Every structure is written in structure tokens, then in C-alpha cells.
Amino acid sequence: MSLEIHDISKSFEDNHVLSNINFSVKDGEFVSLLGPSGSGKSTLFSIIGGMSQPSGGSIYLDREKINGKRGSISYMPQSSSLFPWRTILDNVVLGQEIAGKVDKEKALEMIERAGLKGYENSYPRQLSGGMKQRVSFIRSLLSPQSLILLDEPFSALDEFTRTKMQKWLLSIWEEHKRSILFITHNIEEAIFLSDRIIILSNKPATVKKEFIIPFDRPRDVNLLLSEEFLTWKKKIYEEM
Amino acid sequence: MSTMAKKGWRPVLAIILFFILWEVGTRIFDMPSWLLPGPIQIFQEAWTSWSIYTEHLPSTIQLIVLGFLIGSGVGVFVAICLHLMPLLKDLFYPFIIISQNIPVIVLAPLLVIWFGFGMLPKLIVISLVCFFPITIALLDGFRQTDADLKHYIQMAGATKGQTFRKLEWPNALPSLFSGLKISATYSVMGAVISEWLGASKGIGVYMTLASSSYRTDRVFVAIIVIVALSLLFFLLITLIEKRVIKWKPEEGINPYES
Numbered sequence: 001m002s003l004e005i006h007d008i009s010k011s012f013e014d015n016h017v018l019s020n021i022n023f024s025v026k027d028g029e030f031v032s033l034l035g036p037s038g039s040g041k042s043t044l045f046s047i048i049g050g051m052s053q054p055s056g057g058s059i060y061l062d063r064e065k066i067n068g069k070r071g072s073i074s075y076m077p078q079s080s081s082l083f084p085w086r087t088i089l090d091n092v093v094l095g096q097e098i099a100g101k102v103d104k105e106k107a108l109e110m111i112e113r114a115g116l117k118g119y120e121n122s123y124p125r126q127l128s129g130g131m132k133q134r135v136s137f138i139r140s141l142l143s144p145q146s147l148i149l150l151d152e153p154f155s156a157l158d159e160f161t162r163t164k165m166q167k168w169l170l171s172i173w174e175e176h177k178r179s180i181l182f183i184t185h186n187i188e189e190a191i192f193l194s195d196r197i198i199i200l201s202n203k204p205a206t207v208k209k210e211f212i213i214p215f216d217r218p219r220d221v222n223l224l225l226s227e228e229f230l231t232w233k234k235k236i237y238e239e240m
Numbered sequence: 241m242s243t244m245a246k247k248g249w250r251p252v253l254a255i256i257l258f259f260i261l262w263e264v265g266t267r268i269f270d271m272p273s274w275l276l277p278g279p280i281q282i283f284q285e286a287w288t289s290w291s292i293y294t295e296h297l298p299s300t301i302q303l304i305v306l307g308f309l310i311g312s313g314v315g316v317f318v319a320i321c322l323h324l325m326p327l328l329k330d331l332f333y334p335f336i337i338i339s340q341n342i343p344v345i346v347l348a349p350l351l352v353i354w355f356g357f358g359m360l361p362k363l364i365v366i367s368l369v370c371f372f373p374i375t376i377a378l379l380d381g382f383r384q385t386d387a388d389l390k391h392y393i394q395m396a397g398a399t400k401g402q403t404f405r406k407l408e409w410p411n412a413l414p415s416l417f418s419g420l421k422i423s424a425t426y427s428v429m430g431a432v433i434s435e436w437l438g439a440s441k442g443i444g445v446y447m448t449l450a451s452s453s454y455r456t457d458r459v460f461v462a463i464i465v466i467v468a469l470s471l472l473f474f475l476l477i478t479l480i481e482k483r484v485i486k487w488k489p490e491e492g493i494n495p496y497e498s
Contacts, residue, residue, distance in 0.1 A: 046395075049395040050395075050397075051391070051394060051395060070394060070395065070396075070397045071395075071396060071397015071398070073395075074396075075392065075395040075396060077388060077391065077392055077395075079388050081388045081389055081392040083389060083406075083407070083410070084487050085410045085411075085413070085485075085487040086487075094393075094396070094406070095396050097406070098393070098396045098397055098398045098402055098406075099397070123486075143396065
């Protein structure tokens with residue numbers, strides 16, 4: 001699996017939002033897109049997801065052009081977007097259902113791995129914000145597509161829950177090694193999670209700089225307090 | 241339900257108070273019973289002539305149920321068609337509104353002229369009053385689909401049919417049930433009105449016979465029966481709603497949302 005973003009531009013009438021964006025996500029890689037709010041990150045996501053056509057450029061998934069093609073990537077939105085009338089189990093298999101093949105056994109296993117055993121038959125309203133985001137992430141993991149787009153998934157959570165969720169995300173991801181493209185405006189989050197960070201400039205968004213984050217995996221929360229981590233944070237902060 | 245039990249005595253008390261005032265009023269002013277009978281006389285009549293009006297009940301209930309089923313079936317069908325084909329919506333939406341502005345009282349005799357005194361014109365009247373609240377409620381439910389959920393399911397590659405079945409339809413179910421509840425009560429009214437036009441049996445017939453022979457107490461008995469039927473029907477729909485829509489929050493059990 002590999003994703004190639006090739007010279008993507010997008011403008012709405014006179015409003016130039018994206019300008020010649022180029023980057024790639026390799027197989028099993030965790031890449032973060034870091035940029036200020038309103039820098040067109042979500043526009044980029046909806047182009048990759050096939051929701052809108054780029055004004056110029058192409059997107060390739062495994063060398064196949066996917067411009068305007070929906071359903072070729074798995075997606076975890078900012079709000080958990082769980083279906084209120086579905087139980088947790090029915091929610092996590094939704095992506096599979098749309099693609100046509102449901103594996104309930106694997107779904108139950110993942111629910112248990114996520115520490116949500118006993119909630120299979122609960123409805124989303126009975127869960128806390130952090131739990132809902134976990135369900136949402138499992139849903140995207142269980143979807144058959146090989147690339148997962150995460151759109152600021154933890155931005156609505158409080159600080160404590162967020163750190164816990166980041167750790168949890170890493171532990172699950174390190175097991176499954178899916179390719180992830182992660183949008184965030186939180187520098188620490190990006191450094192802690194990613195193999196590579198792509199920094200977008202503001203209006204029109206374009207790739208400003210790329211950093212390869214050298215920290216070993218599995219990563220621990222203690223990393224957040226290390227000298228090296230702070231040096232990286234400073235380096236990236238100065239770039240933005 | 242416990243809140244119902246706790247607060248239910250208030251309207252009951254109000255009704256009892258109202259009946260007492262009514263009874264006392266008719267006695268003080270010495271009302272002739274053809275003009276306004278007191279509640280005691282009405283309940284006595286309801287008790288003694290039980291066998292007379294229960295004979296009329298089955299045909300009315302049959303009309304209500306059939307008319308309601310046809311009307312709501314048409315209502316759901318129309319709503320789905322208009323939703324899935326926006327062009328149809330642009331063409332026909334105004335006519336649906338207009339159909340409700342024609343008074344049933346005017347339309348009903350016309351239907352009798354066209355279709356005779358059988359079941360058909362009666363079912364048309366009931367369906368006509370039933371389908372509208374359902375179509376409108378359902379269309380509203382479809383329209384109010386959560387934008388985030390829609391975005392998600394489209395990103396996931398759902399077809400138009402999948403989006404409808406997995407998202408828009410379940411999302412509109414609560415609206416459908418509010419439409420059904422309104423229609424349930426309308427269908428009882430529709431049945432009675434259609435029976436006024438000409439029928440051999442039915443609560444509507446019982447009512448016309450009673451009023452033309454100045455048996456005002458029997459008119460009130462008919463009113464009680466109609467109200468009871470409406471309430472029963474309403475209750476039935478509410479029970480079905482509770483079984484179908486299980487995901488709706490009940491008060492006070494959600495530990496996370498305030």
C-alpha cells in the first residue's frame with residue numbers, strides 16, 4: 001500500500017486553498033499533516049476521500065488513480081460519527097458492511113482489545129467521549145481499506161483522555177501496522193505519534209517542510225518529557 | 241412510566257372536577273336533556289345501551305385500521321419517492337399541500353357521487369387525511385440527517401441505496417412515528433366523517449341517528465367512544481414505537497451526557 005499525492009491544487013473561485021501539494025505515505029507508515037486551523041487540511045482530506053475533485057493534480061493509491069473515487073480509504077472523522085441506532089458491535093462493522101463482507105468475530109476481538117468488552121450491545125449514547133473515539137477508530141481499522149485517514153480525532157477530548165488515547169492508538173497501531181495519515185494542529189501529538197511529519201503552510205496550503213521523527217518504537221509517555229522531545233518540539237515550532 | 245403514575249392524577253382530578261361542575265350546572269339551571277344532558281345521565285346511557293353501540297363498533301374499527309394502513313402506506317411511499325427523486329419533489333410537493341386544503345366535508349360527498357356508498361370512498365377519505373402528516377414528518381426526518389454521519393458514510397464509499405437504508409431511513413424513524421401518532425387520531429375522525437355520508441353501520445351512523453332523534457345523551461356517548469378509540473390507537477402506536485426505537489435516551493440513565 002502506498003499513497004502518492006501529486007501536485008494537488010484546489011481553489012474555490014478566487015479562493016486559492018491548496019497549491020501544488022506533494023507527499024506520499026508508504027506502507028505501514030504513520031504520517032502526520034501539521035498545520036494551523038483553517039489551512040485547508042480538511043479540504044485535502046475530502047479530496048483524498050473522493051468527496052471533491054481537485055482543481056489540478058492526481059492522487060494515486062497503489063499506483064491507481066483515485067481522483068473523485070469514494071470508498072478507497074478508511075476514515076475516522078473529528079466527531080466520532082457513530083450511528084446512534086446501532087449498537088457498538090453494529091457500529092464497528094459498518095465499514096465492512098458497506099464494502100460487503102462482515103466479520104463479527106474479529107470485531108468482537110477488537111472491541112475486547114480496545115477495553116470495551118461488555119459494551120458490544122450498548123448504544124453510543126451510553127459511552128463517554130474517549131470510548132466513542134475508540135469505537136470510531138476500531139471501525140476504521142476493521143474497514144477493508146488499507147489506508148486510514150484520521151481527521152483531528154482527539155481534538156475534542158480533554159488533556160488526560162487525549163494522552164491516554166494517543167498511547168492506546170499507538171499500541172493498537174503497532175500491532176496492526178496499517179498506513180495512517182493523521183491530521184492535527186497539535187505539535188506534541190504529531191511528534192509523539194508519527195514516523196514523519198509534513199508541515200503545511202497557511203493560505204494557500206503547500207508543503208513547507210518534512211521531518212522524519214527518529215524515536216524508536218514502541219514509544220512510551222516518558223518520551224514526552226525527554227530533552228530530545230523538547231528539542232524536536234522547538235525545531236518544529238520555529239518552522240510553523 | 242413512573243412519572244406518568246406520579247403526575248397522572250392531576251388531569252384525572254381536573255376531569256372529575258369538570259364533570260361535577262357540569263352535573264351541578266345542568267341541575268341548577270334545569271337543562272332539558274335534549275339540549276344538554278348531565279354526565280350521570282350520559283354514563284347511564286353508555287351503560288344501558290352498551291349492546292346498541294357495540295354493534296356499530298366493528299365496522300368502524302375495520303374502517304379505521306384499513307384506512308390507516310392504506311394511508312400510512314401511501315404516506316411512506318410518497319415520502320420515499322419524493323426524497324429519492326428531488327425532481328418529483330419539486331413537481332408534486334405543492335400539490336400535496338393543496339390536497340390538505342380541500343375540506344374533507346366538501347370532498348366526501350363528491351367521492352360518494354363517484355364511487356357509491358361502499359367501502360371505497362370511505363377508505364379514500366381516511367387515507368387522504370392519514371397520509372399527509374406521515375409524508376411531511378418523514379420528509380422532515382430524511383432532511384434532518386446528521387451532516388457528519390452523511391459525510392462519514394459517503395467517505396466510506398456507500399452507494400445512494402446504502403446511504404438511504406443505513407442512514408436516512410433509521411434516522412427518520414422517530415419522525416415517522418410522530419407522523420403515525422397524528423395520523424392514528426386523524427383516522428378515527430376520518431372514519432366517523434365518512435360514515436356520516438351513508439353507511440348501514442358504524443359509530444358515525446349511530447351518531448347521526450342519535451342527533452336526528454334528539455338523543456343528545458347518545459351523541460355524547462358516541463363522543464366518548466370516539467375519544468376512547470383515538471386514545472387506544474395512539475397508545476398502541478406509542479407501544480410499537482418503544483419497541484422499535486430502543487436507542488432513544490430514557491431520562492436519567494445516561495452517566496456521561498448531562
